[in-house]
């Protein structure tokens with residue numbers, strides 16, 4: 001696989017750990033070809049980076065954002081932590097324009113997992129067979145059984161806390177690595193409302209540690225202190241984001257993370273294979289020669305890079321079928337002192353609505369409790385209720401008595417929901433992405449069904465001043481996976497049909513949205529993709 005050489009020895013060769021201590025990291029010379037360049041270190045990039053490095057491959061990850069040391073660099077302060085969000089402008093159109101920036105994707109080593117809530121349910125087997133079941137949407141070219149061992153591995157590495165017995169989906173082959181987390185205020189209220197309606201609930205699977213946890217190659221990580229600021233980054237390392245789990249594993253196994261390196265171009269050889277990745281660092285353009293590329297930049301930047309480079313798009317599917325989960329939130333006021341900023345924000349779940357008997361739509365949704373930080377909530381109120389100034393201030397006086405629940409529901413792929421390149425250029429001289437999104441009839445019916453149930457739950461729980469905030473969450477689709485090169489961008493192993501040494505692994509390859517939070521499935525896909533790549537390389 002080619003011996004790596006030290007590059008700029010003594011000048012670099014270190015990366016920060018959780019506490020800001022510098023740990024040794026291998027360096028590769030850009031002018032010498034590495035086995036693989038991984039673009040992006042989020043849920044898609046980091047697991048396969050670790051897996052490939054562990055197998056002895058020379059791998060370099062190029063990451064646009066900084067390599068933070070959470071204990072040193074993360075504050076319990078929402079404004080300060082805006083540094084974790086991808087805030088380059090994205091143009092948003094359609095009937096239901098998606099909110100980007102803080103609402104949708106992250107930047108930095110660890111990607112969007114730096115600020116995710118860490119809800120980590122698995123998909124259910126029928127999530128992957130939507131078209132077979134309903135005649136709409138898309139089937140995945142994989143079965144649950146293909147992902148199952150990788151779900152288990154990902155859960156172990158990031159340290160998922162969960163119940164002894166999870167009421168939905170196939171029986172688990174192994175228990176969750178850690179006991180469930182305590183329920184925060186919103187979760188206790190949701191449980192109360194659901195109980196009287198006969199809706200089953202369970203402590204959620206969440207990648208925050210309910211106890212001290214040890215993993216070889218990572219070391220000890222502290223238990224969650226219920227600080228409640230998961231979406232602003234966890235400064236104790238208790239949350240299983242990529243920077244404190246798969247990234248240290250990758251570095252320990254010999255991978256290099258080149259942070260603050262923004263990828264712009266791919267150079268190809270006469271055979272159509274990518275030979276180098278061109279990126280900008282410290283204002284200087286550099287080229288990393290490579291034998292393979294794993295593009296893991298998320299469902300906006302991945303298709304944008306492919307469109308800018310005119311790559312992997314013989315099917316015309318790059319940028320099509322943009323999806324965003326239906327994510328209605330319902331907020332209410334309670335007599336109880338809820339303190340929504342306290343406790344684990346992702347605490348309680350119900351999948352009783354996975355396939356509702358009275359549904360007039362395809363697919364289903366899950367119900368989850370929400371914890372919320374004050375500025376985030378104020379932003380939701382301003383956007384959702386149009387309250388400003390004195391009216392907003394008055395509303396916020398009741399913040400400590402506020403609790404929310406939300407859904408995560410299926411969103412059908414539609415060729416009309418697209419990502420294209422706009423004529424406007426960004427600060428780097430690259431076309432800004434333009435995303436057009438409109439909910440279809442299926443999403444509207446599903447949301448209406450959910451709102452009725454959610455209002456009943458909050459009513460039973462004793463809520464007053466209930467208000468609904470319709471929204472869509474997560475960026476999904478745009479480079480879909482399939483068996484047919486005419487209809488898909490990558491095959492079931494993530495290999496681009498048109499470019500034999502290009503692999504894609506992130507939210508973009510999902511053929512359908514799944515009615516669960518996506519991160520654990522992305523990690524499982526990433527680990528599987530690495531194994532498929534290694535098996536093909538050995539054959």
Ligand SMILES: Cc1cc2nc3c(=O)[nH]c(=O)nc-3n(C[C@H](O)[C@H](O)[C@H](O)COP(=O)(O)OP(=O)(O)OC[C@H]3O[C@@H](n4cnc5c(N)ncnc54)[C@H](O)[C@@H]3O)c2cc1C
Nearest residue numbers: 040042044064111112117118119263301506507517518519
């Ligand atoms: C507030 C919030 C809460 C969430 N909570 C949950 C949750 O509870 N559970 C769940 O499952 N999901 C959750 N999500 C979603 C989840 O975080 C994402 O779906 C997931 O992390 C996406 O993984 P990815 O690999 O596709 O992209 P990302 O994790 O976003 O990684 C992409 C990486 O690529 C880098 N990159 C992009 N372009 C370039 C370039 N040109 N050059 C170099 N690097 C580049 C980015 O900086 C980033 O680090 C949440 C999201 C948000 C916004």
Ligand code: SF4
Nearest residue numbers: 224225227228230234
């Ligand atoms: S609630 Fe737990 S996991 Fe979330 S930020 Fe606080 S310590 Fe970290």
